[in-house]
């Protein structure tokens with residue numbers, strides 16, 4: 003196991019060459035120096051396009067502003083210093099970590115000898131004293147690689163928990179050193195911060211965010227991995243040496259990206275992936291090594307955990323049910339993958355979307371069902387029980403079909419024609435075709451297609467991609483006004499933005515007697531243990 007943690011010893015002397023070593027100067031002198039060097043020469047101001055709302059860049063940027071204070075950031079902007087990092091490229095610095103960002107990295111304030119600035123460092127925890135090397139700058143913050151942890155946070159960090167020898171270098175996991183309880187708490191904070199930074203509705207309209215629902219499996223849960231590799235270096239491509247039977251060429255790395263870099267690391271196994279994927283991965287790596295000089299381009303592999311389908315997991319879907327739950331690894335993008343969720347079977351094309359943690363799908367879909375049919379008197383008594391369900395962004399039909407037994411009519415929509423083909427097939431496979439219809443198209447089109455659904459007895463499940471819903475969809479949703487909306491998302495920031503729009507735009511129209519949406523509950527689901535990602539479920543109810 004690799005560890006960057008040192009014993010709690012005093013910081014050691016810098017190993018930098020003297021010319022690069024930061025001089026100790028007062029903040030006033032530092033500020034004058036920067037002002038002098040930038041003011042007189044009319045430097046061409048580089049144009050910086052603002053990050054897309056809800057993107058990881060945007061999320062970190064808002065959290066940096068939160069840490070520094072918006073007044074200070076506005077001042078730096080007015081002085082033209084908001085993109086002027088006080089750190090040089092590859093400068094080494096000692097820092098104390100203030101907090102953890104929503105992407106799982108530590109945020110540390112620059113030392114007082116520098117202008118106010120934030121440094122973003124992976125694999126560190128609040129309160130830790132660290133050494134880091136700066137490598138890239140953004141607005142009011144810089145990214146840095148972790149060099150060492152001088153004083154660890156021994157309350158939270160326990161390196162004996164780490165199960166992967168590449169933890170601390172691989173970009174895949176951020177939290178293996180933490181207890182699972184701490185991970186769940188951090189994910190709850192992500193939901194809290196997202197609704198604070200993106201929702202734009204009064205704080206009093208945001209319910210207390212509930213505790214994160216755990217994943218039954220915390221390792222060995224990922225049903226899909228995509229390790230990749232680069233082709234042979236150009237020089238070797240020309241020479242095309244004879245591949246050795248036993249050995250993998252020294253330069254060949256098959257695995258996942260290094261944190262913060264576009265560099266592939268050679269990784270032989272991934273402990274968050276299911277056992278069947280790790281078993282299949284080893285011979286695949288050997289096979290690639292033998293044939294590597296035949297590759298002219300980099301390749302991204304696909305490994306998907308599937309139930310074995312009687313007759314084979316061929317691209318043509320079969321209607322036969324799996325006889326036994328024997329797992330196989332599928333590597334062909336066009337082949338059929340089969341998963342069981344509760345009593346239902348789901349087939350889908352290996353290259354298309356399906357949730358990557360099967361162990362949490364029954365808790366997730368049951369939670370959505372319970373949100374639609376609440377048992378609490380307050381929500382249940384004021385409304386009619388829903389009879390109709392709309393599943394927008396339905397993929398291969400996960401929510402539509404798991405919830406189908408509770409409805410008389412169900413409609414789903416999805417952009418991918420392949421996914422719709424499988425959703426329709428899955429409805430038949432599970433004996434639900436008589437009440438479910440799926441169509442391929444943009445999600446906003448579903449509302450005209452369900453004009454005969456009674457809005458007061460309709461529940462709407464929304465589960466868009468990371469960028470969230472577009473305005474056309476939200477306008478259509480408000481035009482239809484389903485009794486209950488359950489918004490599931492793998493990007494809580496775009497979800498918070500969209501939920502804020504649904505709540506505030508519906509309130510604008512309340513005078514027209516249409517009723518307004520109230521955000522009833524919010525909670526994270528842990529679909530991705532050991533990582534900083536969180537799935538979020540928001541429940542909105544229409545009140546008259």
Ligand SMILES: C[S@@+](CC[C@H](N)C(=O)[O-])C[C@H]1O[C@@H](n2cnc3c(N)ncnc32)[C@H](O)[C@@H]1O
Nearest residue numbers: 355395396397400416417418444445465466467
């Ligand atoms: C996060 S996935 C959810 C799929 C499904 N609900 C599930 O849980 O398996 C989002 C889905 O939205 C689809 N999608 C993306 N843009 C869309 C759009 N504009 N209209 C409809 N579906 C879209 C994607 O193809 C993807 O299947």
